[in-house]
Amino acid sequence: MDSTMTIQTFSYRTGLPASTLRYYEKEGLLLPEIRAENGYRLYSEKQIPRAINIHSLRQAGISLTDIRSYLAAGDEEKEEWLRKWRQDIDAKLSILNVAKQFLYGIEPRVDHIRLVRWDDPVLFLWFRHRVKRQLNPFARAIEESAAILSEQGLLFSQEAFVQHEKIVGDEMIGKVGFRLRGKLPLQGRLKQYDSEIETLEPTLFVALDCLSNDPYACFSHMLLLQSFGFEPTGPNLERYQLHEKSHYEMMIPVVHETN
Numbered sequence: 001m002d003s004t005m006t007i008q009t010f011s012y013r014t015g016l017p018a019s020t021l022r023y024y025e026k027e028g029l030l031l032p033e034i035r036a037e038n039g040y041r042l043y044s045e046k047q048i049p050r051a052i053n054i055h056s057l058r059q060a061g062i063s064l065t066d067i068r069s070y071l072a073a074g075d076e077e078k079e080e081w082l083r084k085w086r087q088d089i090d091a092k093l094s095i096l097n098v099a100k101q102f103l104y105g106i107e108p109r110v111d112h113i114r115l116v117r118w119d120d121p122v123l124f125l126w127f128r129h130r131v132k133r134q135l136n137p138f139a140r141a142i143e144e145s146a147a148i149l150s151e152q153g154l155l156f157s158q159e160a161f162v163q164h165e166k167i168v169g170d171e172m173i174g175k176v177g178f179r180l181r182g183k184l185p186l187q188g189r190l191k192q193y194d195s196e197i198e199t200l201e202p203t204l205f206v207a208l209d210c211l212s213n214d215p216y217a218c219f220s221h222m223l224l225l226q227s228f229g230f231e232p233t234g235p236n237l238e239r240y241q242l243h244e245k246s247h248y249e250m251m252i253p254v255v256h257e258t259n
Contacts, residue, residue: 129173202257
């Protein structure tokens, strides 16, 4: 058996306070090699790397629950944990960078630009429409799609989203969408419509207000976004209130997160 050492010596060898070692023991992450009859905790030389690894993961912001699962995993599963943590930290860094751009860009008098975050996946039902190119082109499509959902008992909020897809001549093709509640049995109920269901992952948006009848309003806002240094990570969403479609909220995704 390797020679053992007291918690004080082990603390000196690992650089971890005795209180931290006791906490890791309480959480079941690092148990003493021997618990002597007099109650002394005795650790072995081979436990030093484990103690340092646990503490390093904690300093990297990894939860105790994840560390516990990681330590109990095989090599392949550990690689999966590491990939997940790397993705998580990349997402956090992206969010911090957007926050920095926002805080450095705003001024006390600027209140029409903001950050909006969807923390959980959002289930959408989309209806595809082909409309004439004009101001507020999807206004009628929003009303028609909302009426369909209302008839089916699926209209859960007084808002609708529009996503532009492409321009064909003097027409536009895009989608009108509505947030759903949970996984609903839609099979066959909407098959006569050009519709689809999509799950949007957690996302951080830059949002700004636009007037539906002003063809230049969002152009100036987009210049403002460029001055902030924001980089879109996907197609924009336009968020309308069903009772008032004279203005909308432009939502520009800047960070996509994964669960």
